[in-house]
Amino acid sequence: MSQKQQNPWVEGLQTIGLSVALALGIRQFVAEARYIPSESMKPTLLVNDRLVIEKLSYRFQEPQRGDIVVFWPPSEILPAGQKDAFIKRIVGLPGDTVEVTEGVVLINGEAQEESYIQSPPTYEQDPLTIPADSYFVLGDNRNASYDSHAWDISTPFVPEEQIIGKAVIRFWPPTRVGGLD
Numbered sequence: 001m002s003q004k005q006q007n008p009w010v011e012g013l014q015t016i017g018l019s020v021a022l023a024l025g026i027r028q029f030v031a032e033a034r035y036i037p038s039e040s041m042k043p044t045l046l047v048n049d050r051l052v053i054e055k056l057s058y059r060f061q062e063p064q065r066g067d068i069v070v071f072w073p074p075s076e077i078l079p080a081g082q083k084d085a086f087i088k089r090i091v092g093l094p095g096d097t098v099e100v101t102e103g104v105v106l107i108n109g110e111a112q113e114e115s116y117i118q119s120p121p122t123y124e125q126d127p128l129t130i131p132a133d134s135y136f137v138l139g140d141n142r143n144a145s146y147d148s149h150a151w152d153i154s155t156p157f158v159p160e161e162q163i164i165g166k167a168v169i170r171f172w173p174p175t176r177v178g179g180l181d
Contacts, residue, residue: 092136
């Protein structure tokens with residue numbers, strides 16, 4: 001029995017179509033690449049670093065304090081029509097009370113050890129209690145980051161459904177390739 005040969009053009013289009021569908025599926029549900037456009041996460045992440053953002057783990061577990069996440073910020077803080085994702089570190093979890101005083105971040109009244117920050121915050125943050133299913137995020141460059149402390153809105157938190165994924169690996173530049181922990 002001989003099999004009927006398929007037209008090479010049809011076969012090529014099927015291969016390209018399957019490749020595109022797989023790539024879009026992986027980007028939508030598994031992982032995607034992102035770059036760092038600002039100094040808000042310095043010294044952990046530098047301008048033009050390229051990262052892999054994985055999207056699966058938060059389907060099975062809650063985000064943790066210290067995770068570096070990419071998220072859609074509250075619409076109230078962006079100019080009309082603009083839609084840019086942000087990258088920051090989760091500092092406060094649902095139910096926590098977050099405060100910044102005298103250069104120290106306090107979670108539920110306890111000072112946090114933050115060896116990864118650029119320098120201590122030079123601002124004060126009155127105590128805020130984080131609502132259920134929301135997070136308080138700060139950049140590692142605390143004094144030059146547009147984050148939860150700087151958002152002049154009634155609820156400066158990131159709802160869990162706005163989190164795109166967790167930054168896990170830096171793949172560019174070659175001299176800085178590796179994990180982010």
